[in-house]
Amino acid sequence: MATATSTIATQPSTKQVIRKSNFDRRNKSDLKHFWIMLSPALVWLVLFQIVPMFGIVMAFQDFNPGAGFFKSEFIGLENFKYMFELRDVRQVLVNTLVIALGKITLNLFVPLIFALMLNEMKQVRLVKFIQTSVYLPHFLSWVILSSIMLQIFGYNGPVNAFVMDLGKEPFSIFQQADLFRGFVISSDVWKNFGFNSIIYLAALAGIDVTLYEAAEIDGATRWGKLWHITLPSIQTTIALLAILSLGSILDAGFDQVYNMYNPLVYSTGDIIDTYVFRAGLQQLDFSFGTAVGLLKSIVSFVLITTGYWVAKKTVGYRIF
Amino acid sequence: MKSLNLKKLLALVLTVAMSLALLAGCASTAGTTAAPAETTAATPAETTAPVDPLGAQPELTVITRGVPLDPNQKYPEGQSLEDNAYTRMLKEKFNIEIQNEFAASNTTTDYSQKVDLAIASGKIPDYLTNLTYTQYRAIVKAGMAMDISQVWDAYASPLTKEVYASNGALFDSLVKKDGAMYGIPASNPLPDFLSVMWIRQDWMDKLSLKAPTNIEELKALAKAFKDQDPDGNGKADTEGLAGPSIDGKLYQDMKNMNFAYHFDQVFAAFNSFPGIWVKDASGKAVYGSTTAETKAALQELASMYQDGLISQGMLTSKTEETLANNKLGLFFGPWWFPFGDLGNSWKNDTTANWQPYLLPSGTDGIYQAKGGNAAQSFVVISKDAKNPEAIIKMLNIFKAGLKNYVSEEDQTTMGDGAYPMYLTFSLAEGPGMVLKEANNYFDGKATADDVHANVANYDAYITQAFDKILVSKVEPFADRNMSAWDFSGEKANDFGWVWSFGVGLTPYVQGNFNWVNSLSYETTKTMEKRWANLTKLEYETFSKIIVGQASIDEFDTFVSQWNEEGGAQIVEEINAMING
Numbered sequence: 001m002a003t004a005t006s007t008i009a010t011q012p013s014t015k016q017v018i019r020k021s022n023f024d025r026r027n028k029s030d031l032k033h034f035w036i037m038l039s040p041a042l043v044w045l046v047l048f049q050i051v052p053m054f055g056i057v058m059a060f061q062d063f064n065p066g067a068g069f070f071k072s073e074f075i076g077l078e079n080f081k082y083m084f085e086l087r088d089v090r091q092v093l094v095n096t097l098v099i100a101l102g103k104i105t106l107n108l109f110v111p112l113i114f115a116l117m118l119n120e121m122k123q124v125r126l127v128k129f130i131q132t133s134v135y136l137p138h139f140l141s142w143v144i145l146s147s148i149m150l151q152i153f154g155y156n157g158p159v160n161a162f163v164m165d166l167g168k169e170p171f172s173i174f175q176q177a178d179l180f181r182g183f184v185i186s187s188d189v190w191k192n193f194g195f196n197s198i199i200y201l202a203a204l205a206g207i208d209v210t211l212y213e214a215a216e217i218d219g220a221t222r223w224g225k226l227w228h229i230t231l232p233s234i235q236t237t238i239a240l241l242a243i244l245s246l247g248s249i250l251d252a253g254f255d256q257v258y259n260m261y262n263p264l265v266y267s268t269g270d271i272i273d274t275y276v277f278r279a280g281l282q283q284l285d286f287s288f289g290t291a292v293g294l295l296k297s298i299v300s301f302v303l304i305t306t307g308y309w310v311a312k313k314t315v316g317y318r319i320f
Numbered sequence: 321m322k323s324l325n326l327k328k329l330l331a332l333v334l335t336v337a338m339s340l341a342l343l344a345g346c347a348s349t350a351g352t353t354a355a356p357a358e359t360t361a362a363t364p365a366e367t368t369a370p371v372d373p374l375g376a377q378p379e380l381t382v383i384t385r386g387v388p389l390d391p392n393q394k395y396p397e398g399q400s401l402e403d404n405a406y407t408r409m410l411k412e413k414f415n416i417e418i419q420n421e422f423a424a425s426n427t428t429t430d431y432s433q434k435v436d437l438a439i440a441s442g443k444i445p446d447y448l449t450n451l452t453y454t455q456y457r458a459i460v461k462a463g464m465a466m467d468i469s470q471v472w473d474a475y476a477s478p479l480t481k482e483v484y485a486s487n488g489a490l491f492d493s494l495v496k497k498d499g500a501m502y503g504i505p506a507s508n509p510l511p512d513f514l515s516v517m518w519i520r521q522d523w524m525d526k527l528s529l530k531a532p533t534n535i536e537e538l539k540a541l542a543k544a545f546k547d548q549d550p551d552g553n554g555k556a557d558t559e560g561l562a563g564p565s566i567d568g569k570l571y572q573d574m575k576n577m578n579f580a581y582h583f584d585q586v587f588a589a590f591n592s593f594p595g596i597w598v599k600d601a602s603g604k605a606v607y608g609s610t611t612a613e614t615k616a617a618l619q620e621l622a623s624m625y626q627d628g629l630i631s632q633g634m635l636t637s638k639t640e641e642t643l644a645n646n647k648l649g650l651f652f653g654p655w656w657f658p659f660g661d662l663g664n665s666w667k668n669d670t671t672a673n674w675q676p677y678l679l680p681s682g683t684d685g686i687y688q689a690k691g692g693n694a695a696q697s698f699v700v701i702s703k704d705a706k707n708p709e710a711i712i713k714m715l716n717i718f719k720a721g722l723k724n725y726v727s728e729e730d731q732t733t734m735g736d737g738a739y740p741m742y743l744t745f746s747l748a749e750g751p752g753m754v755l756k757e758a759n760n761y762f763d764g765k766a767t768a769d770d771v772h773a774n775v776a777n778y779d780a781y782i783t784q785a786f787d788k789i790l791v792s793k794v795e796p797f798a799d800r801n802m803s804a805w806d807f808s809g810e811k812a813n814d815f816g817w818v819w820s821f822g823v824g825l826t827p828y829v830q831g832n833f834n835w836v837n838s839l840s841y842e843t844t845k846t847m848e849k850r851w852a853n854l855t856k857l858e859y860e861t862f863s864k865i866i867v868g869q870a871s872i873d874e875f876d877t878f879v880s881q882w883n884e885e886g887g888a889q890i891v892e893e894i895n896a897m898i899n900g
Contacts, residue, residue, distance in 0.1 A: 175636050
């Protein structure tokens with residue numbers, strides 16, 4: 001058995017070697033076409049991805065649009081200093097981290113659990129129906145969803161009407177600072193868990209059925225199969241999604257918060273993006289906005305790199 | 321050989337890409353270095369011959385602009401943004417050709433963002449309209465605006481100059497500096513700043529109540545509207561006094577005016593003017609939100625909220641929907657609100673008899689109205705514009721009445737919004753004139769034709785308001801309640817015009833108010849960095865006090881924190897600015 005698989009495995013690789021040598025031989029004439037096909041993408045990359053990077057300079061300048069990059073006054077780390085001087089910066093950072101971490105963790109595990117549950121279901125039609133209906137909210141924008149949320153959970157909505165009918169204190173999530181963060185996180189998870197489960201479902205579909213058959217013969221229970229076959233088989237997928245989502249650690253979701261918050265929940269709901277929107281963009285302070293953006297990118301970069309390194313060490317996952 | 325060609329090709333592609341990129345990066349610098357020479361050259365306005373403010377350009381003049389788009393803008397068959405009766409008229413009669421450099425929706429922030437991008441790129445079209453004061457200042461600061469003082473003197477028509485002069489002192493302080501003039505302020509008519517107390521008269525009559533003349537009566541009315549089922553559906557589903565919507569504000573301030581569902585009249589009853597700069601007892605400028613009077617007003621609002629007299633969902637629900645569903649009979653808002661949410665209320669219940677009142681601030685029966693910045697948007701002419709005089713002429717044409725230049729059919733379809741130099745540019749009294757004149761007719765002091773001519777002479781655009789009032793008004797003329805108007809059939813479409821101009825302006829025309837203007841509408845140096853932070857503190861504290869999440873003692877903490885975090889310094893800057 002073992003030898004059989006190894007011969008099967010080696011055959012394609014020899015074919016590949018042959019193809020590769022053919023390719024090498026015709027290299028000179030073939031390569032040109034590849035370069036030509038690649039060139040529009042290269043131009044795009046340079047023009048829209050690399051050149052705009054110079055804009056980072058603004059973060060260290062008192063940027064004056066009329067004077068441009070070359071004549072604006074350099075002020076060093078002034079913008080960053082100002083950022084950390086602001087009384088609200090700690091509050092805003094904490095809000096951002098709590099909301100983003102909550103979203104990252106729950107958006108990782110809720111879809112996973114959901115996918116595992118769907119995977120155990122045998123009624124194909126029902127599975128399809130559930131899948132389609134939970135995808136739906138993902139495709140609605142927060143502008144629309146937030147006004148629906150306001151209708152349902154707001155002071156005049158049915159939820160509060162029900163609570164007040166029970167003779168309890170009025171209950172409006174948008175007025176209570178201690179409930180707001182939880183609501184932002186859970187509504188985001190509700191919106192996205194169906195869609196996020198797609199990748200897990202794909203990974204689950206890729207597990208070799210023979211493994212389960214073998215486990216059944218060995219007398220494994222359903223839980224045993226889940227624990228010893230399913231989870232180990234998709235652990236790289238979980239790791240990949242976790243690493244990728246680390247990049248959004250400072251991204252608590254501008255659209256969502258901006259459309260739902262109000263001064264009563266500033267203390268728990270004001271995040272970096274909404275703050276920069278009010279302080280930076282509405283006041284036309286380009287430099288400050290760039291400085292905050294740069295800081296967010298650096299933090300994301302560090303976290304993704306660390307996450308990748310950890311994943312390589314622990315589950316042996318690698319992209320490069 | 322082949323590979324050499326390939327290398328050449330690659331090199332070429334990369335060089336082109338790099339030089340394009342460099343060009344893009346340099347564009348802004350090129351503009352600035354070339355600037356001084358051009359500014360001196362580009363003032364051909366100094367002609368000795370008398371100029372005609374409405375005369376054609378001697379040769380074809382191309383003018384570039386940014387377009388604030390109205391997504392609902394309609395064009396007659398075969399016409400478009402680029403090519404319509406207005407642009408044809410400008411080209412044929414005045415030799416002015418309009419080119420649109422960019423166009424973006426003005427109902428969202430798209431246009432504003434395009435303008436910001438243009439500012440950031442260091443190059444703006446020949447002229448830009450609908451600029452905020454912040455954008456205007458950014459353009460001037462960046463040296464991209466032209467000093468138009470001479471062109472203005474030479475080419476602005478008497479009518480155009482008259483509009484500017486009707487708010488002259490304020491406008492001078494905004495756009496003039498050391499004799500130079502860097503922009504044209506859109507001139508907002510003053511009635512826009514007089515927020516009125518809109519009341520459902522039919523509800524009030526049903527409960528045999530009178531319009532309130534002080535805070536106690538206001539509370540009584542709010543309580544009656546809330547508890548006594550004014551809509552008669554047997555359910556306790558009506559609200560008292562409306563509070564701000566989810567994206568709304570508690571009061572008008574120096575940057576945001578002319579909106580509904582605020583509490584300004586309650587504040588004014590306590591002689592409190594939050595959000596603007598006022599004089600204290602010693603004559604020094606103080607920020608209205610930090611005064612003891614404001615504290616007293618907040619305490620009253622908090623107790624009203626506690627008693628359920630203010631809508632409990634304020635700041636967290638959509639007040640405009642409550643109004644449209646006719647669950648609301650009392651709110652503060654602008655005179656033109658029949659064009660807006662109030663119009664929706666009427667559409668859903670055509671017996672809704674909304675009448676405007678003023679809530680007197682003191683025992684003398686006078687309402688202390690917070691005055692607003694009459695220049696809410698700005699026009700800037702680029703310093704690189706070759707023919708600034710053509711742009712001024714376009715404003716003259718607009719002011720002279722577009723009806724006189726294009727066919728009436730085109731004008732009715734497009735309205736004024738499609739005109740390339742469309743802006744609010746009205747004499748200080750503005751729409752107030754229409755109702756004053758209309759009253760003369762209804763009182764028998766003037767004929768309809770005289771009044772029509774007077775209004776047309778004054779402002780061609782709003783003449784239709786008078787015409788529409790005439791169509792809908794029925795006897796008795798002195799009665800302004802819903803029963804004395806006719807909105808049957810097609811006339812219902814003009815409800816906004818008729819009710820705003822014919823009814824909403826009544827308090828302005830009666831004149832029982834005083835303006836309390838902000839001592840300054842400027843943004844000082846410290847404000848640039850600190851204001852967002854300070855307003856956040858202010859909104860948060862005030863909102864929490866009113867809904868009872870913070871005690872009134874928080875106000876004192878707020879004042880000291882506000883001063884510590886830059887407020888004290890801003891007060892000093894404002895005082896220095898006023899005195900210096």
